Amino acid sequence: MTAIEVREVTFRYPSGKGLVGASFNAAPGERLGIVGPNTAGKSTLLRLLSKVLAPQRGAVLIHGRDISRVGRLALAREVAVVPQDFQVAFPFSVNDVVLMGRYPHATGGAWGARDRAVAREAMQTVGVADLANRRVDELSGGERQLVSLARALAQEPSVLLLDEPTAHLDLRHQRDVVETVFSSGSDRMRTTVLVSHDLNLAAEHCDRLLLLAGGTVQAFGAPKEVITPQQLEQAYGCPVEVDLDPVSHRPRVRSSLARAGAVHLEMDSPRM
Amino acid sequence: MSAHAAGRRAGASPAAVLAWLAALLAASLLVSVMVGSVSLTPREALRGLFEGGSQDTAATIVRKIRLPRTLLAGIVGACLSLAGLGFQAISRNPLADPSVLGVSSGASFGLMVAVLLGIAGPTSSPILPTLFAFAGALLAAVLVYAIAQVDGRLPMTTLLLSGVIIGLFFTSCVMLATVVLAAAELQGVVFWLMGNLAPAKTGTLAVLGVVLVAGVAVLARQAPRLNLLALGEEQALQLGVEAERVKRAVFVAASLVTGAAISAAGSIGFVGLIVPHAARLLLGPDNRALVPTSVVLGAAFLILADLGARTIAAPMELPVGVITSFCGAPLFVYLLRRRRGTEAW
Numbered sequence: 001m002t003a004i005e006v007r008e009v010t011f012r013y014p015s016g017k018g019l020v021g022a023s024f025n026a027a028p029g030e031r032l033g034i035v036g037p038n039t040a041g042k043s044t045l046l047r048l049l050s051k052v053l054a055p056q057r058g059a060v061l062i063h064g065r066d067i068s069r070v071g072r073l074a075l076a077r078e079v080a081v082v083p084q085d086f087q088v089a090f091p092f093s094v095n096d097v098v099l100m101g102r103y104p105h106a107t108g109g110a111w112g113a114r115d116r117a118v119a120r121e122a123m124q125t126v127g128v129a130d131l132a133n134r135r136v137d138e139l140s141g142g143e144r145q146l147v148s149l150a151r152a153l154a155q156e157p158s159v160l161l162l163d164e165p166t167a168h169l170d171l172r173h174q175r176d177v178v179e180t181v182f183s184s185g186s187d188r189m190r191t192t193v194l195v196s197h198d199l200n201l202a203a204e205h206c207d208r209l210l211l212l213a214g215g216t217v218q219a220f221g222a223p224k225e226v227i228t229p230q231q232l233e234q235a236y237g238c239p240v241e242v243d244l245d246p247v248s249h250r251p252r253v254r255s256s257l258a259r260a261g262a263v264h265l266e267m268d269s270p271r272m
Numbered sequence: 273m274s275a276h277a278a279g280r281r282a283g284a285s286p287a288a289v290l291a292w293l294a295a296l297l298a299a300s301l302l303v304s305v306m307v308g309s310v311s312l313t314p315r316e317a318l319r320g321l322f323e324g325g326s327q328d329t330a331a332t333i334v335r336k337i338r339l340p341r342t343l344l345a346g347i348v349g350a351c352l353s354l355a356g357l358g359f360q361a362i363s364r365n366p367l368a369d370p371s372v373l374g375v376s377s378g379a380s381f382g383l384m385v386a387v388l389l390g391i392a393g394p395t396s397s398p399i400l401p402t403l404f405a406f407a408g409a410l411l412a413a414v415l416v417y418a419i420a421q422v423d424g425r426l427p428m429t430t431l432l433l434s435g436v437i438i439g440l441f442f443t444s445c446v447m448l449a450t451v452v453l454a455a456a457e458l459q460g461v462v463f464w465l466m467g468n469l470a471p472a473k474t475g476t477l478a479v480l481g482v483v484l485v486a487g488v489a490v491l492a493r494q495a496p497r498l499n500l501l502a503l504g505e506e507q508a509l510q511l512g513v514e515a516e517r518v519k520r521a522v523f524v525a526a527s528l529v530t531g532a533a534i535s536a537a538g539s540i541g542f543v544g545l546i547v548p549h550a551a552r553l554l555l556g557p558d559n560r561a562l563v564p565t566s567v568v569l570g571a572a573f574l575i576l577a578d579l580g581a582r583t584i585a586a587p588m589e590l591p592v593g594v595i596t597s598f599c600g601a602p603l604f605v606y607l608l609r610r611r612r613g614t615e616a617w
Contacts, residue, residue, distance in 0.1 A: 052506050071512075081510045088503060089502040090366070096557075101511070155511070
């Protein structure tokens with residue numbers, strides 16, 4: 001059984017943007033990357049996968065069940081989302097926020113001993129256990145993103161959706177997030193969907209990539225099939241150079257700024 | 273564990289804080305029935321409250337005059353605080369309050385309509401006027417939220433601005449209505465508009481009490497979900513909360529308690545801003561603790577504010593809304609300035 005199956009899904013916003021006839025799937029434990037230019041429909045897709053939006057046509061299946069027929073609480077026990085921008089309105093503590101991830105499992109928000117244990121473990125996994133009693137609104141952007149990840153892990157999801165989890169982070173926090181989500185020690189039964197503008201991050205860590213452009217699926221396959229100059233130029237509308245990462249042996253996008261003419265000389269020389 | 277965290281949470285269990293606040297409420301109730309043109313000793317006041325016969329002057333003062341007024345102040349304070357807490361939770365904005373959002377003006381307008389229709393006279397039942405005020409409050413709240421909404425979110429600037437606009441609009445409607453009223457009716461209405469706890473009838477108290485209990489029941493039930501709404505509507509949905517349903521229930525409940533409070537006591541500003549803020553300082557942002565705390569603290573606060581209104585310029589009596597606004601306006605400015613520059617709304 002597939003963990004995620006998206007069948008001919010269409011969703012258009014009133015503005016006309018959105019997603020048209022998208023189909024793909026992910027096997028249990030697979031790591032799927034969703035890439036593409038701005039307004040390609042990446043975030044819309046995550047909203048459809050987490051039932052924030054309902055498809056106007058087609059269906060989304062999680063573990064073989066059409067999620068339009070699954071209750072929100074039951075779905076939240078399977079699917080957790082790390083949003084692009086994690087803002088908490090009132091001065092809740094890190095511990096409070098991570099415990100909120102237990103809501104789908106606890107009845108009516110009354111946390112039991114197991115909920116507290118799972119939350120503690122999630123904070124340890126992500127490395128924010130020492131922040132447990134700090135106010136979330138006083139943390140740095142990077143720390144807050146880690147808290148958001150811990151909150152999602154506390155949900156004990158079988159499907160984890162991440163929307164640009166490293167976008168606003170410095171190098172160290174990027175590493176912390178990537179390690180938690182993709183390291184060999186992390187839960188291999190968990191299906192992970194990574195939405196990212198960082199093509200190299202997606203190519204290095206994902207088993208398959210879905211390239212969206214203009215609201216449709218342009219390519220879907222292994223990184224070496226998707227991260228090619230032809231595919232990327234068609235999607236992004238600018239020339240792109242691709243080589244092979246010497247360590248991971250995954251395709252790697254070289255800075256396209258070179259070809260914009262600005263830094264031609266330095267970029268071409270001794271990089272390999 | 274950081275020293276900062278230890279400081280914030282020092283020994284403040286919700287039950288203990290609630291017990292202290294209940295004691296504060298009892299004390300303010302007692303002082304409120306003791307103080308007036310005739311001062312009573314605590315012993316006299318307690319005897320008046322619990323045993324005095326009909327011949328007892330002290331008992332008569334306490335039971336016929338001071339206790340109804342004190343109870344009205346307490347219940348209205350509790351209602352407005354609960355409404356403020358509810359509006360703040362669903363708009364994710366600590367500045368939301370019935371008066372700031374223009375909901376109080378909407379309720380005043382609704383009540384004015386009832387006065388014009390002749391169903392809010394001194395002898396009529398308080399149920400119909402309450403319903404009219406509720407309808408006005410709901411109308412204003414719906415308008416404010418509809419105007420303020422940008423891409424399904426409620427940014428602080430548009431929320432406050434639309435609150436001002438709707439508030440002014442309904443205030444103008446009320447002023448227009450006062451022109452139509454006969455001079456005899458007008459004086460009572462103007463006094464009521466300024467916020468007035470004086471004419472407390474048993475029927476009013478009963479209606480208000482029932483509405484308060486209903487409002488507390490709704491908010492207490494939704495409190496865990498209101499906590500999750502702090503993460504934003506989308507995250508709440510992704511955690512299994514039917515965000516729209518929760519918001520609607522709290523929205524209606526907050527409008528109802530606002531309408532009831534306004535129809536019983538007129539426009540009393542900023543209570544819904546001050547009290548939840550103070551409760552949050554005491555206990556943190558968990559709505560499960562904030563609902564009972566705000567209700568008890570709100571009751572004590574308005575009883576004490578009314579005590580101040582009665583005694584500061586005695587024998588003259590100030591409108592209690594003056595006292596609450598003098599406390600609330602500076603707090604509003606402080607909260608607004610402190611949050612400026614952050615986008616954590």
